[in-house]
Amino acid sequence: MLGIILVALTAGLAFYWIRELNKALRKKAWSDLLCELREEEDHLSLTAQVPGPENRVKIELVGRKLIVRGGMGFKRTLHLPFEVIVKDVRYVNGILNAKLVRKETTTTTY
Numbered sequence: 001m002l003g004i005i006l007v008a009l010t011a012g013l014a015f016y017w018i019r020e021l022n023k024a025l026r027k028k029a030w031s032d033l034l035c036e037l038r039e040e041e042d043h044l045s046l047t048a049q050v051p052g053p054e055n056r057v058k059i060e061l062v063g064r065k066l067i068v069r070g071g072m073g074f075k076r077t078l079h080l081p082f083e084v085i086v087k088d089v090r091y092v093n094g095i096l097n098a099k100l101v102r103k104e105t106t107t108t109t110y
Helices: 002-031
Strands: 035-039 042-048 058-062 065-069 075-079 084-092 097-104
Touching: 035 075, 042 058, 042 065, 042 084
Parallel strands: none
Antiparallel strands: 035 042, 042 097, 058 065, 065 075, 084 097
């Protein structure tokens, strides 16, 4: 009888701690990663910590939004001041560096 109670108690504690660890990893871990977007003369420079591996790190542009994806389900969306084109991307030791050039807009006057 005591063995059954101890097994149930152990299973309950294991379930609780696994759930708490998952919550902590999802919420806190990604917000602690650094991300810097700098507006320079003719472009934007992005420097961000992104969990790997390298083949899982991707950036996607949707209008004026930049979506950064990485390993372990990492995803961060950045709102840009203007539309851009990705000029250069490098990922080394968990740091993503990207150069984003302002997208040329054409205006038509009638």
